[in-house]
Amino acid sequence: MKQKIAVYPGSFDPITFGHLDILMRGLELFDKIIIAVASNIEKNALFSVGERMELIGLAIDHDERVIIDTFGGLLVDYVKKVDARCVLRGLRAMSDFEYEFQMASMNRNLNKEMDTIFMMTSKDYFFLSSRTIKEVASFGGCVRDLVPPAVEKRLKEKFPLK
Numbered sequence: 001m002k003q004k005i006a007v008y009p010g011s012f013d014p015i016t017f018g019h020l021d022i023l024m025r026g027l028e029l030f031d032k033i034i035i036a037v038a039s040n041i042e043k044n045a046l047f048s049v050g051e052r053m054e055l056i057g058l059a060i061d062h063d064e065r066v067i068i069d070t071f072g073g074l075l076v077d078y079v080k081k082v083d084a085r086c087v088l089r090g091l092r093a094m095s096d097f098e099y100e101f102q103m104a105s106m107n108r109n110l111n112k113e114m115d116t117i118f119m120m121t122s123k124d125y126f127f128l129s130s131r132t133i134k135e136v137a138s139f140g141g142c143v144r145d146l147v148p149p150a151v152e153k154r155l156k157e158k159f160p161l162k
Contacts, residue, residue: 003031005084006117009075011038012052013045014151015059016133018125022090023066025119032065034082039072046134046158059148076111087116092126 006026012019026033035056039049053068060066071078079087089100104116128146137143137155144152
């Protein structure tokens with residue numbers, strides 16, 4: 001029987017407990033999930049693609065059901081390349097849904113065999129975003145309960161207290 005594979009794309013700059021919540025719940029539905037780190041946002045990223053991939057690996061403790069990869073260009077091309085049919089996306093609020101719905105619709109238009117699965121982020125993490133995490137960390141705020149320990153450590157290195 002063919003494995004059920006999903007692609008979980010994003011910038012993951014950095015990965016948060018909200019991302020991990022979606023990933024772990026996704027692993028209950030799929031045999032394998034490919035975390036696809038977007039490389040085409042490099043100029044605005046705090047962490048390099050390599051750093052993001054490393055931090056994801058540390059956060060998932062190198063779970064064999066998870067593959068960490070990078071992609072650039074169209075997501076539909078990447079999904080086809082890795083022989084997947086589903087994209088996994090997390091939703092926090094209605095504003096996320098509007099954007100994600102547009103993207104899923106466009107992707108479906110480009111590849112009729114590709115589906116997008118939306119998961120609501122757990123209530124403990126619905127307010128989290130990588131952008132907010134970086135902002136809080138940049139002002140010396142505590143992000144301990146919001147990101148894995150390795151991410152917290154790297155954020156402190158990126159934003160040393162003055």
